Amino acid sequence: MSPEDGNKGFGTGRTASQETEEPGFQPVQARSLTEEVARQLHEAIVVGRLKLGQRISESVLSREMGISRGPIREAERQLAQQGLLVFSPRRGFFVRDLTADQINDVFRVRIVLERFAVEEAARTASDADLARLADWRAMMCRRQQSLSPAEFVEHDLALHRLIVDLAGSDTLRPLFENVINQVRLGLSLINLRFGRADRIAQGHDDIVSALLARDGARAAAAMEAHLVRSRDLLLERLKADAQDQDRLPPARKDQET
Amino acid sequence: MSPEDGNKGFGTGRTASQETEEPGFQPVQARSLTEEVARQLHEAIVVGRLKLGQRISESVLSREMGISRGPIREAERQLAQQGLLVFSPRRGFFVRDLTADQINDVFRVRIVLERFAVEEAARTASDADLARLADWRAMMCRRQQSLSPAEFVEHDLALHRLIVDLAGSDTLRPLFENVINQVRLGLSLINLRFGRADRIAQGHDDIVSALLARDGARAAAAMEAHLVRSRDLLLERLKADAQDQDRLPPARKDQET
DNA sequence: CAGATGTAAACTGTCAACAGTTGATAGGCT
DNA sequence: AGCCTATCAACTGTTGACAGTTTACATCTG
Numbered sequence: 001m002s003p004e005d006g007n008k009g010f011g012t013g014r015t016a017s018q019e020t021e022e023p024g025f026q027p028v029q030a031r032s033l034t035e036e037v038a039r040q041l042h043e044a045i046v047v048g049r050l051k052l053g054q055r056i057s058e059s060v061l062s063r064e065m066g067i068s069r070g071p072i073r074e075a076e077r078q079l080a081q082q083g084l085l086v087f088s089p090r091r092g093f094f095v096r097d098l099t100a101d102q103i104n105d106v107f108r109v110r111i112v113l114e115r116f117a118v119e120e121a122a123r124t125a126s127d128a129d130l131a132r133l134a135d136w137r138a139m140m141c142r143r144q145q146s147l148s149p150a151e152f153v154e155h156d157l158a159l160h161r162l163i164v165d166l167a168g169s170d171t172l173r174p175l176f177e178n179v180i181n182q183v184r185l186g187l188s189l190i191n192l193r194f195g196r197a198d199r200i201a202q203g204h205d206d207i208v209s210a211l212l213a214r215d216g217a218r219a220a221a222a223m224e225a226h227l228v229r230s231r232d233l234l235l236e237r238l239k240a241d242a243q244d245q246d247r248l249p250p251a252r253k254d255q256e257t
Numbered sequence: 258m259s260p261e262d263g264n265k266g267f268g269t270g271r272t273a274s275q276e277t278e279e280p281g282f283q284p285v286q287a288r289s290l291t292e293e294v295a296r297q298l299h300e301a302i303v304v305g306r307l308k309l310g311q312r313i314s315e316s317v318l319s320r321e322m323g324i325s326r327g328p329i330r331e332a333e334r335q336l337a338q339q340g341l342l343v344f345s346p347r348r349g350f351f352v353r354d355l356t357a358d359q360i361n362d363v364f365r366v367r368i369v370l371e372r373f374a375v376e377e378a379a380r381t382a383s384d385a386d387l388a389r390l391a392d393w394r395a396m397m398c399r400r401q402q403s404l405s406p407a408e409f410v411e412h413d414l415a416l417h418r419l420i421v422d423l424a425g426s427d428t429l430r431p432l433f434e435n436v437i438n439q440v441r442l443g444l445s446l447i448n449l450r451f452g453r454a455d456r457i458a459q460g461h462d463d464i465v466s467a468l469l470a471r472d473g474a475r476a477a478a479a480m481e482a483h484l485v486r487s488r489d490l491l492l493e494r495l496k497a498d499a500q501d502q503d504r505l506p507p508a509r510k511d512q513e514t
Numbered sequence: 515c516a517g518a519t520g521t522a523a524a525c526t527g528t529c530a531a532c533a534g535t536t537g538a539t540a541g542g543c544t
Numbered sequence: 545a546g547c548c549t550a551t552c553a554a555c556t557g558t559t560g561a562c563a564g565t566t567t568a569c570a571t572c573t574g
Contacts, residue, residue, distance in 0.1 A: 059554080067528080068528060069530095070529070074331060074334055083431070090555085090557080091536075102427065102428075109426060112369060112370070116366070171359075171363045171365070171439065174435070175366065175435065175436075178432065182428065289557065290558075314526095316524075317525095326559090326560095328557080330527095347566065348565095349525075
């Protein structure tokens with residue numbers, strides 16, 4: 001109906017509009033330059049290749065990527081709306097910087113959203129979807145030993161996104177993505193490493209088991225506890241890293257990309 | 258009331274950079290064309306001058322407004338991120354269309370966000386800000402008789418925005434604006450008129466008085482009840498209007514702007 | 515007459531260039 | 545030397561134009 005079909009069903013994998021046709025033709029997708037630029041910028045930011053507060057110059061980017069400034073402008077504006085960049089008129093875009101207070105604030109809202117998500121999921125998700133969620137979690141648990149810290153973070157976020165999808169609310173999804181982007185900004189602020197990460201992972205099992213029992217209240221409580229732990233771990237490491245870097249001369253200026 | 262005039266001084270902080278200078282010079286604001294276009298489009302949509310589902314053509318708009326297509330592209334993309342437009346690749350932007358189910362979904366999320374907002378406001382807002390909120394509500398109540406339905410809606414939304422500001426969360430604010438935009442879309446779907454609107458207004462007093470008492474739980478309950486009433490009234494009128502329009506031939510096509 | 519096919523207009527995606535502004539650097543004055 | 549001022553380079557805001565795609569209409573064929 002509407003020009004943009006929300007990807008319904010299960011996971012984040014937007015399996016798209018590929019109707020079942022006999023010979024497996026891929027629906028040839030001509031991604032626009034804007035999308036490609038947005039994708040690359042998004043990755044560069046959440047991976048931490050772009051430092052927080054760093055300026056993202058249109059002209060520099062256009063020269064580096066070999067395209068004109070139009071698509072880059074649009075991509076930057078898109079990321080700004082997603083909360084990854086901030087815009088300063090006539091000066092350009094900068095990677096958003098986060099203080100510890102702001103990270104705290106982000107998590108307050110995140111807790112609200114994800115409590116709602118698990119409650120809805122416990123109420124309305126299909127048995128099949130819940131079972132798939134449990135399978136996915138089990139698989140992730142088995143692989144846990146062989147994951148790098150960055151991969152562990154990705155799996156963690158994927159699980160949360162899965163739960164939000166199960167809530168089945170097209171309104172919630174974009175809000176969650178926005179908040180998650182801020183969380184990733186915060187994560188890119190620290191040096192990822194393991195430590196008490198297994199306690200974080202343990203929280204997932206509590207959430208999933210409550211979901212399987214369709215106990216919304218317990219799932220919400222488990223979710224909140226899990227997020228509080230994640231937040232505290234993040235803030236704690238942020239403080240530790242900040243102390244480490246106090247020795248280095250804090251020369252941060254408008255660096256080129 | 259423009260959607261984006263940071264109502265200063267109230268709760269939010271962000272008192273802007275206008276230092277106290279003697280002669281009252283306005284900080285001459287060179288609004289970019291993009292912002293101006295976005296503002297006009299925003300208003301045209303929430304006022305209902307643009308029908309839901311209608312196509313917004315770049316070229317037509319650029320001819321009408323006498324500017325080139327660049328700023329219009331950017332403004333459209335911005336509104337798309339805000340949830341007012343949807344984008345169909347190589348076809349353009351369309352005013353987002355809402356079904357009754359989607360309106361229901363929007364209100365589910367809105368309730369979650371605003372419950373959080375009043376709880377935070379009850380906990381952290383300053384006494385002065387709460388007093389100002391009460392004053393504002395009282396003034397609005399006195400004027401109530403002389404308001405048009407559209408003005409009443411604006412006042413209602415302004416009150417909710419005020420409360421969200423009082424929560425003091427920079428993370429919550431943009432999410433709320435996004436949700437509110439969807440609500441306005443829904444409102445533009447019906448013929449505004451009075452009826453049991455006074456019962457809606459009554460809900461505001463419950464919320465404000467609970468806030469003044471700093472009773473977060475009661476404020477949240479009042480907020481939820483208020484929003485549920487608003488939602489039900491909206492959905493009910495939507496159904497009634499739809500029946501009215503069933504007689505007219507439903508000729509809706511890609512109309513020019 | 516119904517369906518498929520070809521054609522043309524209109525539109526979006528992208529680009530290169532111009533104009534105005536910002537920030538920094540070099541120079542002059544006290 | 546220290547502060548202010550003028551100049552300049554780089555960047556953003558905006559424009560008009562070109563190329564490829566989509567959509568609608570007309571034409572052809574069974």
